[in-house]
Amino acid sequence: MLRFILQALVTALGLWLSAYLVPGVEFLSTGSLIAAAVLLGLVNAIVRPILTFITFPLTVVTFGLFLLVVNAATIGLTAMFLGGFVVGDLWAGIGAAVVTGLVSWMVGWIVPDERRVERE
Template identity: 75%
Template sequence: MVRFILQAVVTALGLWLAANLVPGVAFLSTGSLVAAAVLLGLVNAFVRPVLVFITFPLTVITLGLFLLVVNAATIGIVARLLGGFVVDGLWAGIGAAIVTGLCSWVAGGLIPDRRIQREG
């Protein structure tokens, strides 16, 4: 549970950065930012694996670049479900996916994974 909360905080930070850096991505309030982060975590846990499976041939053909479109689609799904979160088009979604992914990647390098430490 702590890991999910930490991941939601990192996702919220990534979405906040995306809203400040990517034109077409915006939040109406801090509450909608937090809700978007939590909802994105749930969509990534349940919907994204299905999308990745369905689009696997395109992902192979594009050498993995189509995963950016899948990530943009998950962000777009969250924007559709949440009234206070706006993503204006595919390119804004791809930009948000890149910024959020980079933020998660950096945080993943800084935050140790206790599951790995217990096994070793």
């Protein structure tokens, strides 16, 4: 549960930075930002693996770049479910996916994953 909360906070940070940097990504309130982070975590846990499996041939042909579209689709799906979170178009979704992914990668690089440390 603690890992899910930490991941939600990191996602919230990434989405906040996306709203600041990417035109077309907006939040109406801090509560909608937190709700979007939690909902995006759930969508990434449930829907994203299915989308990744279905689009695997296209992902291979594009050398993995289609995963940006899959990530943008999960962010767009989150925005569709949540009223206080707006993603303007596909490019805004891709920008938000890139920013959120970079923030998550940087935090993951700084904060060690205890599951990975136990395996090594």
